[in-house]
Amino acid sequence: MSINKGTAIRLGLLLIVAFALRLYHSSTYGLYLDEKYTLVISQGVVMEGANQRDVFFTPGKPYFTPQEFWKEKTLADFITANIRGDIGNSPSYYAVLWLWTKLFGLSDFSIRFPSVLFSTLLAGLVFVFVRRHFGSERLALISALLTAVEPFFIAYSHMARNYSMSFFLTLLATHLFLLIVERKQTGQASAKLLLAYGLTFVVALLSHYLTITVFLCHGLYALLFVRPLRTWLPFLVTGLTGVALVSLWFLFGGGTYTFQTLAYQAQFYRTIALTNPYTSGFGVVLPATLINVAQRSLPIWSDLFIISNGLGQTDALGVRYLALALFFGLIAAWILAQYYQQRPLPRWVPVLYGLLLIAPLPFVAVPTLQYVVTAALPSLAYLLLLAMRRQAAEGHLALLVFVILLALVPTLFLIGMAFRNGHTYGITQRYSGFSFPFSVILVALTLQQLVTAPNLLKGILGIVLLIQSYYVTRLLYHIYQDRAPKYTYFARPRGANPYYLTAQKIQQAYSPGDTILYPSVRLQPRDEIEKTYWPYSIQDAQLTNMYLPKDAAYIQRMDTTQANKIILVKRSGQRLKLFDLKGSLYRY
Structure with missing residues (x-):
């Protein structure tokens, strides 16, 4: 489908905004711990010198020089650095970064710039994905805009880590997967698409092992919706070939150390959770009880959607107060559902609706407008349900189920692993960040549906979204100031490198x-x-x-x-x- 000039201009402006938001302050603060490992691994160096014995540990040789430090590295050096320095391994990311640094050097700006590029391209790919599969340019532009300003994407674009590349690759693989399914069902087989999908599968999985959660969703979609069964054969062959290629890395690269370290860490953090959950130096690591996992995962779920970002902070907002806000919000949502189609709207409806959204404020210890946003969440959920019903009527039911799976399964996988390992340490946003491109689409559907609401109710919810925009903007400001611990890991700004x-x-x-x-x-x-x-x-x-x-x-x-x-x-x-x-x- 060709793109009209107006849409092309809007998309171009969105990409410029996305690039600017990611480039700004990208090299202001020095490298944090994981980025330091990125730096040395990309140059074939093992942190603490396990492959530099002759440089640092030769008996009778008390000194060393940069010339000795920078001696030519072998492929074995790069593999050793990778498997000893990164539990997720990410050899495909380090290969990209090695080539990049050969061209552009090792400055903080340089090694973070691939993340800036992948994160910017992600906004463009979201547009392509939504326009192609949902058939709506407006929905695609809304989705691209949300991707451009999403704090999670911006924060991780400032890190010399694999995440931005992995997010891009998993969305690209999903796009290719749907194209292949579509052509197979219409009898238009494409070997080139299968090859591209297979390569993307391998590179994505070798950028971060947890991308497997996205490909698990591909399999679930095939089981639910792909018929006849013979259509699965190309995917099975492609998947098995990809797994075979990835297995080569496990057999001859990082496999032994990866599984050894995963087993060690599971026991290590389980011990901390049982003996020293609060002061171990590894953050709060709790036993994986139902309550602990729910409390730890609630911020992950809320931050997954930009319209609820920050509302899962139970320590700051309080579980009881959040529940109270949701109680009033459910009543408001019921009123919205009852009068959504009625024109003209009775005058008392918007008055009562607005009062219900602000009703929690007199009851909370520290009034904040975040409770108003919380109260609006059931109404926004109702709008999403209406949008999904509309999309299903247009023939997109299978696609909607797929998007929901992709938005939820990565975090559900982390929760399952927490129960399996007995601790909550691994429940963290970046490990399920592959969900964000798809949660963005769900939010875009909600915003598109909001346009059809009665004007006064639409105005009230519009004000609520402006309030949430303030909190998102404040979060972005804190990210740029290096004071957003949930994304930057720091409450006090770092200095330069x-x-x-x-x-x-x-x-x-x-x-x-x-x-x-x-x-x-x-x-x-x-x-x-x-x-x-x-x-x-x-x-x-x-x-x-x-x-x-x-x-x-x-x-x-x-x-x-x-x-x-x-x-x-x-x-x-x-x-x-x-x-x-x-x-x-x-x-x-």
Whole structure:
């Protein structure tokens, strides 16, 4: 289907907005812990030096140089770095990032830029997906707009991790899957589409193992809706071939370490949940009881939809107060349902409806307009049901079921794994983030249906959505300020990358005969994967060398007598403090 000029212009503007929102502040703050692993893994280096024995651990060799650190890496080095540094492995992401850094360098801006690009392209792909499969340009534009401003996508576009790439790939695979089903059912087989789907399946699964939850939904859709059964054959062949290719990585790459570490972590976090759930240093890790899992997953569910983002914060808003708001909201939704089709609307209806939405405020300890938004959720759910009924009448029932499965199954999988492993540690938004492109579509359907509501009720709900827009905008502001712990992991803003700054100072101040000293804290390895050949950390030295010239001959040593300061010792004996890492602030 061709796209008209007006729609093309609107889409172009949306993509510009999406790109700008993702680019802004993308390199302002230094790398957090997982990104540091991304940096070293992409260059074939194992954090703490398990594949750098000759550089750091040769007996009788107390110093090292950037030239030694940057010696040519083998394929085995890259595989070792990957499997020891990332439980999710993500070899396809690291391959993309390795090529990218060869072209554009290792700056924070550079290694985060692929995430910016994939996240921007995701907004365009959402438009393509909705327009092609739902047949509505307006719905596609609304979906693309929501994708462009979704805080979750923006936050993860600022991270040098696999997530933005995985979100894009799983949506692309779903798009290809539906195209193949459509052509198979009309007798128009396409080997090229099957090949593209198979490759996307492999690359997605090797970008993050939990993308399997999306492909599980593909299988469920086939079981429910794809007929005749012989239509399954190409998918079975493609899927089995893809699994065989991925298995090669497990057999000769990360499989052993992955399963070993998963088993270890399940036991480790289960022990924490039973013995030290609140002060272990790993956040709150609770036993996987029904109540604990429900409380932990509620924010995941609420944040999955931009119109309910932030409403699952039971610690801040209170379970009783949220329940009270929903109680009034259900009454308001019943009134909406009763008078939705009536024209003209009785004058008392919008008055009572509006009063019901604000009714929770006098009863709560700390009044906030988030309770008003909470009270409006049943009404918005009713509008979504109407939109789905309309779409089903237009022949999109199977597609709607598919979208709902894709929006729900990844989080349900995490909940199932929590009960299986006995702890709540793994219930986190990024592990089910593959759902977001599909939850965006459900929200877009709701907003499109809102247009058909009676004017006064539409106006009231429009005001509610403006209130929620304020809270979403505030969240975006906090993301840009590095003060949104649920997405950025930080309540206090980080500074700029200390290792890059230190490397710049070294290049400016170093003279032949000088020595660079790195802090070296004692390691406490928890398993064989974390165990290295030296009882003290070399991480600060590794991360600084990432930004030093590869042919430099700077003399560098480890200093096990202190834990925070990188020091330049001049030939004369003068000691210059290059950077004070101040403990865990810069090491998280």
